[in-house]
Amino acid sequence: MxxxxxxxxxxxxxxxxxxxxxxxxxxxxxxxxxxxxxxxxxxxxxxxxxxxxxxxxxxxxxxxxxxxxxxxxxxxxxxxxxxxxxxxxxxxEIDGERLLRTLRDGDENQFEQQFAEYHQNVSGNADNQCNANQEEYQSLLAESIKRGKQRAFEAILETGININPSKLSDISPVELAVIWGNHRALEKLLKHPQLRLTSHSKLLNAVISRLGEQPLDDFCDHQRCFQLLLESDRVDINEADKAGLVPLSYAVKYRNTKVARDFLRQGAYIGARSAFGDLPIQKMDPKVLEEHFDSCITTNGEKPGDQSFEIIINYKNLMRRQREPGRSDKRSIGHPHQLEDEMTPIAYIADSKELRYLLQHPLIPSFLFLKWHRLSVIFYLNFLLYSLFTASIITHTLLKFHESDHTGLTALFGLFSWIGIVYLMIREVVQLAMSPLLYFRSITNLMEVALIVLSILTCMEASYDKETQRILAVFTILLVSVEFCLLVGSLPVLSISTHMLMLRAVSSSFIKSFALYSIFVLTFSLCFYILFGKPQVDSSSPKNSTPEPAKEGEDESHFNTFSVPIEALIKTIVMLTGEFDAGDIKFDSVYTYLIFLLFVFFMTIVLFNLLNGLAVSDTQAIKAQAELNGAIVRTNLLTRYEQVLTGRDGHAQTSSSQLNKGSRFARERP
Known part of the structure; x- marks a missing residue:
């Protein structure tokens, strides 16, 4: 038969x-x-x-x-x-259910005949074709994709069926082809002119998790689907799911080094933050990233000695552009001059001990150079204005409190100080408006707010007493000097940035160490207060008589006698540096000598030299990596500027044309 x-x-x-x-x-x-x-x-x-x-x-x-x-x-x-x-x-009669059963039975010849007859019967009614039969056709199309029936799939596709989902909850045919690994259907769909990929179509994320699975049928090939998606200009390589994870994050998560390299080669952005603040490079092997950075630096093929020899640097992984999904790069860049988070990946590299050495890779210093070249005008303008404000307010404060006869000069510097205060207020208001969430997280910003308040109180004609004015003036000068020191330390000069790093490292190390050893400082100060702070009693006077107060002309220092608890603590801290003034200490028993010698040995000799040794160790480590530390300082500065410029949405307001123009450097032999 x-x-x-x-x-x-x-x-x-x-x-x-x-x-x-x-x-x-x-x-x-x-x-x-x-x-x-x-x-x-x-x-x-x-x-x-x-x-x-x-x-x-x-x-x-x-x-x-x-x-x-x-x-x-x-x-x-x-x-x-x-x-x-x-x-x-x-x-x-041939209907959708019968066609579906025929397709499930696997008889493509019979399905083609039945479908042709069915389509011919329903094509006469246009309304019926557009409404009721669209759902039947989509069900048949989905079944043909699941079972790998390519002839049936192409027959249904030729009817002009809508291949885009009508609801957000529906799975589109292209997503279904990716899930089932039907690469032949996926290739047809990606070339279909009516295909519209939405922001919910996480095609790359879906295929990466299935690359290691065994194929369910002969037509199933997820690796081929991955290559088709990677080569298609309709798929956004930086598409993120609900958790904010991009395809590169999934490749790193599943430890698929080959796929991660493919994404980097295609220009995947390495600074995309997830909903938890993680970056794709957070768990990536540093060697993989280094090898890719090497491949981003090429030449134009000329000999190094030629005048036309050029080194071409590609920053495609450090910048991301927003584009509409489902369209090619040539047509779909919605904001050609809108960048976002250019410094995010570099800032993470600077903070990571495993990736920090990549700051010395030629790709990143050149990027930082171009970024600095773009923002240096803002930095130097701010540096100049703040320097004038620093000189003005310090000079005005000195002339004001020393009651100088040059009243005109005092008024002039007072005017300059008020102009500087207005500039600081405008600067802080702009920062607050651009990035309100990040503003109050910065200690520097809070210090600048305090500086503005103290500067106003110092420059205005106050009604409170002179001593309070002097205290406010002192704190104003301290904050002005600290801010100016930080600003000078941000200059792109290697020696200056190195010394600023030394200051920060030594200060941080000393505070951490002294916080622990302060227990012993407090202990010895209490011992000194108990032993040496007792009131002096004259031996010739009766036992029950009260001690006589010090005579008016007698030079007796409470600071050296530990008679006040807070002064005893300060005196102990001063003695830690070697300033003992032992001649003013009254040793009246062997126990006082013993406690004093224990303090000299453990605190002055051991602890103080230990802190000095830690400081020397920190400075030597910073000097040994001066170039790397300079890159870290510049990265931190540019990151702070970018956070202000990007605002709350994270989109930079400056143009990327300078970076695009600067991605090619010419190198000539002398």
Whole structure:
């Protein structure tokens, strides 16, 4: 009964073979062959005809009619009347359910015939085609993708079906092709002119998690799907899911180094933060990132000695541009001059001990140089104005409190000081407006607010007492000097930045160490207060008499006698540096000598030299990595400027043209 049209070329041989089989069946029936004979499985000849998928629909219908003409045909006695049910299905009207069953049975030849007839019947009603039949077609398209039936898929696709989901919750055919690994269907869909990928289409994220899985069928190839998505200009390589994770993050998460390299080669942004603040490079092997940075530096192919020799540096992984998903890069860049988070990946590299050495890679210093070249005007302008303010307010304070006779000069510097205060206020208001969330997280910003308040109180004509004015003036000068020192330390001069780092490192190390050892300082100050701070009693006076107060001309220092607890603590801290003034200490017993010697040994000799040793160690480490530390200082400065310029949305307001123009450097031999 089996007739296989696929083994012949063209349609004529298949039809001839089916016609011969039909003639044989007709002759057998005419000569008395029973149509009800069954085999071991209780299949009748008509049952075999009905379940044979290789017979064409027209030939199968002729054979069915031939059997139905036999009056003795029994279609109910065998296999629980299955033949009657199959006859109903064979003669039923073609609808979506029947097409779906045919597709699930895997008979693409029969499906193509039934689908062509079904599409021809429904194409006459345009409204029906656009409304009710769209859902049926989409179900058939999804089933053809799941089962890898490419011919059925192409037949459905040629009807002009809408391949984009009508609801956000629906899975689009292109997403379904990625999930099932149907690379042939995916290739067709990516080339379809009506394809529109939304921000919810996380195609790359979906395929990365399935790269290591075993294929479910022959048509399943997730690796090929990944390559198609990577090469397509419709797919955004920086697409993020609900957790903010980009495809590069998934590649690092699944430790797929090859996929991570492919993403970096395609220009994946390495500074995309997730909802938890993590970056894609946070768990990446530093060697992988270093090798990719090496590949970003190329030449134009000329010899190094030629005048036209150039070194080309590509910063594609350090910058990200917003674009509409589903469109190519040539048409879909929504804001060609809008950058975001240029310094985020470099700032993380500077903070990471494992990646910090990459700051010395030529790719990053050149990027920092271009970034500094773009922002240096703002920095130097701020440096100049603040320097004038520093000189003005210090000079005005000195002239004011020393009651100088040059009243005009005092008023002039007072005017300059008020101009500087107005500038500081405008600067802080701009920073607060641009990035309100980040403003109050910075200690420097809080210090600048305090500086503005103290400067106003110092310059204004106050009604409070002179001593309070002097105290406010002292703190104003201290804050002005600290701010100016920090500003000078930000200058792009290697020696200056190195010394500023030394100051910060030594200060931080001393504070951390002294916070621990302060327990001993407090202990010894209490011991000194108890031993040496007792009141002096004259031996010639009666025992019950109270000690006489010090005479008016007697030079007796409370600071050296530990008679006040707070002064005893300050005196102990001073003694820690070696300033003992032992001649003013009254040793009246062997225990006082013992406590004093213990303090000299453990605190002055051991602890003080330990702190000095830590300071020397920190300075030597900073000097040994002066170039790296200079890059860290510049990175921190540029990061702070970018946080102000990007504002709360994180989008830079400056143009990227200078970076694009500066990505090519020429190098000539002398």
């Amino acid at each position: 089996d007739v296989d049209d696929d083994d012949t070329e063209g349609q004529s041989p298949g039809r001839s073979s089916a016609s011969q089989v039909g003639s044989c069946i007709q002759l057998l029936l005419e000569y008395g062959a029973s149509p009800n004979l069954v085999d071991q499985c209780e299949f009748t000849p008509l049952h075999h005809v009905l379940k044979n998928r290789k017979i064409e629909a027209g030939t199968k219908l002729e054979l069915i009619r031939l059997f139905l003409k036999q009056p003795q045909l029994d279609i109910d006695s065998y296999r629980n009347g299955q033949v009657r049910q199959m006859l109903r299905e064979a003669g039923a």
